[in-house]
Amino acid sequence: MSRIRSLRFSLVALAALTAFQAGAATLTRDNGAPVGDNQNSQTAGPNGPVLLQDVQLLQKLQRFDRERIPERVVHARGTGAYGVFVASKDISDLTRAKVFTPGEETPVFVRFSSVIHGNHSPETLRDPRGFGTKFYTREGNWDLVGNNLPVFFIRDAIKFPDMVHSLKPAPDTNIQDPNRFFDFFSHQPEATHMLTRVYSDYGTPTSYREMDGNSVHAYKFVNAKGEIHYVKFHWKSLQGQKTLTAAQAEAVQGKDFNHMTKDLIGAINKGDYPKWDLYIQVLKPEQLAKFDFDPLDATKIWPDVPEVKIGTMTLNKNPSNVFLETEQAALAPSNLVPGIEPSEDRLLQGRIFSYADTQFHRVGTNGLQLPINRPRTSVVNYNQDGSMNPGAKQGNVNYEPSERADLAADAAAKYSRLPLSGTTQQQRIARTQNFKQAGDFYRSLSAQEQANLVSNLAGDLGQVKDDGVKYTMLSYFYKADANYGRALAQAVKADPARAQALAAKLQD
Ligand code: HEM
Numbered sequence: 001m002s003r004i005r006s007l008r009f010s011l012v013a014l015a016a017l018t019a020f021q022a023g024a025a026t027l028t029r030d031n032g033a034p035v036g037d038n039q040n041s042q043t044a045g046p047n048g049p050v051l052l053q054d055v056q057l058l059q060k061l062q063r064f065d066r067e068r069i070p071e072r073v074v075h076a077r078g079t080g081a082y083g084v085f086v087a088s089k090d091i092s093d094l095t096r097a098k099v100f101t102p103g104e105e106t107p108v109f110v111r112f113s114s115v116i117h118g119n120h121s122p123e124t125l126r127d128p129r130g131f132g133t134k135f136y137t138r139e140g141n142w143d144l145v146g147n148n149l150p151v152f153f154i155r156d157a158i159k160f161p162d163m164v165h166s167l168k169p170a171p172d173t174n175i176q177d178p179n180r181f182f183d184f185f186s187h188q189p190e191a192t193h194m195l196t197r198v199y200s201d202y203g204t205p206t207s208y209r210e211m212d213g214n215s216v217h218a219y220k221f222v223n224a225k226g227e228i229h230y231v232k233f234h235w236k237s238l239q240g241q242k243t244l245t246a247a248q249a250e251a252v253q254g255k256d257f258n259h260m261t262k263d264l265i266g267a268i269n270k271g272d273y274p275k276w277d278l279y280i281q282v283l284k285p286e287q288l289a290k291f292d293f294d295p296l297d298a299t300k301i302w303p304d305v306p307e308v309k310i311g312t313m314t315l316n317k318n319p320s321n322v323f324l325e326t327e328q329a330a331l332a333p334s335n336l337v338p339g340i341e342p343s344e345d346r347l348l349q350g351r352i353f354s355y356a357d358t359q360f361h362r363v364g365t366n367g368l369q370l371p372i373n374r375p376r377t378s379v380v381n382y383n384q385d386g387s388m389n390p391g392a393k394q395g396n397v398n399y400e401p402s403e404r405a406d407l408a409a410d411a412a413a414k415y416s417r418l419p420l421s422g423t424t425q426q427q428r429i430a431r432t433q434n435f436k437q438a439g440d441f442y443r444s445l446s447a448q449e450q451a452n453l454v455s456n457l458a459g460d461l462g463q464v465k466d467d468g469v470k471y472t473m474l475s476y477f478y479k480a481d482a483n484y485g486r487a488l489a490q491a492v493k494a495d496p497a498r499a500q501a502l503a504a505k506l507q508d
Helices: 002-021 055-065 157-167 178-185 189-198 246-255 259-269 285-290 322-327 346-362 436-444 447-461 467-480 482-491 496-504
Strands: 078-087 105-114 129-137 140-147 219-222 228-237 275-283 308-317 340-342
Touching (some): 078 129, 078 259, 105 308, 140 228, 157 178, 157 346, 178 447, 189 467, 259 308, 275 285, 436 467, 447 482
Antiparallel strands (some): 078 308, 105 129, 219 228
16 A cells, blocks of 8 residues: 555655656646746836736636635644544444444545634644534534533523633733633533543643533434433544643643644654544433433533443545635534434524534535535535535436435434424523533542642632622632532632632532
8 A cells, every 4th residue: 555655645746756857847827828927026117117918927826815605613733634534333323424324434534623713823722622524424414513511611502602702812902811701600500520631631631632521511322213321522532541730731832832733633644543443332221310410401420321332543644735625624413414413402503503504604505615625525405506616417406305306305304303392492401500510520630630630720810800799709619519618719829718609609
C-alpha cells in the first residue's frame, strides 16, 4: 500500500518536474484564461496610476477579500482527521443501522475542537472539547457530535444562546469575564455538575488523542421491529485519558499554543494512528421512570448502567487542505440514519435544528454537496437550486407525487412512534437532581485532583465582585459536597458558614 502511494507520489512529482522543465503549467484566472504577469500590475506608463482594466489584479484582490467564511459561532478552533470505524458486535436486536453490522468498515471524518474561544485561540485554555464524528455509512451520513466531557451545563436548548453570550468575551470590552458567566450560572443550578468537571483537569486535556468522547445525550436505537432503546455513546481513548494541571497548561502555552493540533497531525504523519473504542449504554423505555433523576437530562450520566463495546475507530489520514476539509465540514446532530433517532432530550431537540441552520449560513445552502460533506450514497430528492449549486439535475419532474416520478419514499425508513399524553406546556423537568452527580464526581477524584479543581475554580470565582452571585455559586458547590464547598469558600476568602446556610435551603 505504502509502496503504491510512494510510486504514485513519485509519478506526480515527476509529472510536475517535467511540466516545470517544459515551461510549467500555465497560471490562469478563474475563467481559465492564462495570466500574463502575476508580479506587476498594469499601469499607465512608468509613473501613472494602476489601471482598472487589469482583470488579474482585480480578481486576485476580490478573491482574497472573500477568503473567510464566518467562523463557527461556537467550537471555532478545531482540527480534523480521516479514519475508519470498524463495527465489532451484532446489535441488530437494538438497531437496524447498518453501520453496526459486525466487520463493517465505515470511513469517518472527525473534528476535534475547543468551544468558547475563537479560531487560532490557544489550545491550552480551559474548555470542554468537541469530539464530532461524521460516519459516511452506506445508508447516508451519520454525525455523532459529542464532547470529551460526558454531561452539559444546561438541559434546555432555549438557554444555549444566553449561556454562550455569557461565556464569550463581553460585548463592551471583548474580554471574557467570570463576573458575566457566573452571573448566568448562578441561575442554573443544573450546571454544577458540568462546572465541576470542566474546572477539574479534564478541562485541559494534554492532547486530542488522549481524551474520551461522549454523546452526552441519549439517542434512540430503533430495531427492524420498530422497538426502541435509549443509548448513550462513549468513545474510550486507547491512548488513555491524560490531562494538564493549570501550571502545566500555562507552561505549554508559553511555548506553543497549537499543541493539540500539532500532536494529532504529528502522530498521524508518523503512522502512530490514534484509536478509540466505541461503547454504548442501553436503557429500555420503561427503565427511564425508575431513576431518581431524569435519564434524558443532558446534565446527567448514567451511573451503574453497563457499557458494551461495539466497535473501534482509527484515525489514519490528515486533511490536505484545512479550509476545504476541516473548516467546511458541516457536522450536525440532524444527520441521522435509519435505526438512530433523537431522544426527547430537550437540549438535543434544539441541536437538531441549530446546526443545519447555522451551516446554511456558515457554509452555504448547498454545503452538503461539498466533497467533505457529501454522503457516499447518492442523494436523490427534489430539493433544488440555491446559491453555489454544483449539481447535475436532469429532467422536468421536480415534484412528488407524480405519474412520471421515479422516486418514492421507503416506508421501512419511517420515524418510530412515541406514545404521548398530557397538554402542551412550558415547564422544567420533574426530576432535576441538580447537585448529586457533581458531588459523586468530586468524591471520585484523588486528593490532588480535588485540590487542583478547587484552585482552578477559585481562580475564576475569586474574580466575581457581586457577593450574591459568588455565594449562590458557593452554595451550589457546597450542596454537591460539603468539603468541596468549604474548600472553595476558603480559597476565595469567603465565609463557609454563609455558603453552608444557603446550601441548606437548596433542594436536590
Ligand atoms: C442546545 C444546545 C446546543 C446548541 C444550540 C449548539 C449549537 C452549536 C452550533 C451552532 C455549532 C456550530 C456548528 C457549525 O457551524 O458547523 C456547534 C458546534 C458544535 N457543538 Fe454544539 N450546541 C449545543 C450543545 C452542544 C452539546 C451538548 C454538545 C456535545 C454533546 C455540542 C457539541 C458541539 C461540537 C462538537 C461542535 C463542533 C462541530 C464541528 O466540529 O464542526 N454542542 N454547536
